[in-house]
Amino acid sequence: MTSPLREYFDILILHEKELWNRVERRTSAEGSVSLARFEILTAISTTPACRIQDVADQLKISVGATSRLTDRVEADGLVTRSPHPRDGRSSQVDLTDLGRVALNRTGPAIDEALNELLGKMDEHELVVLTAFLKRAHQILNASSMPGAETRARHTDQGTLGSPAR
Known part of the structure; x- marks a missing residue:
């Protein structure tokens, strides 16, 4: 699997x-x-x-x-x-x-x-897909820095699907 x-x-x-x-x-x-x-x-x-x-x-x-x-x-x-x-x-x-x-x-x-x-993709699909890919890219970039896990989870943008803190 x-x-x-x-x-x-x-x-x-x-x-x-x-x-x-x-x-x-x-x-x-x-x-x-x-x-x-x-x-x-x-x-x-x-x-x-x-x-x-x-x-x-x-x-x-x-x-x-x-x-x-x-x-x-x-x-x-x-x-x-x-x-x-x-x-x-x-x-x-x-x-x-x-x-x-x-x-x-x-x-x-x-x-x-x-x-x-x-x-044929509608605008909402593109916005969501782009947001997910940006988030994945942010996590990837943060993973190579000390303390990265904390920074990747707590950004001023919030997490996908939740408001910024």
């Missing part, structure tokens, strides 16, 4: 992979950049004086993986690297005009694909 935690994990991973692949197929058919490229372009576009480390931190991947992905989007002409103005050991990564066009084209294509794939 599968435990509820294992069942949650299994369905979460299955859903993530299937959703990622289906969105990827739909957006690539429209000439958008891959979802991995979209993620890095988004991270760069939202981070002033962006460094590879900043992108790695946002995407929760290693600096090496981020650097290799940045090499690929740089080769595609979507970003440029230049010496970082405040950190002489780092490069600053910026979107090119082509990178901004790709970002602006891909975002709406993702939204359209998500609407086609999951648009």
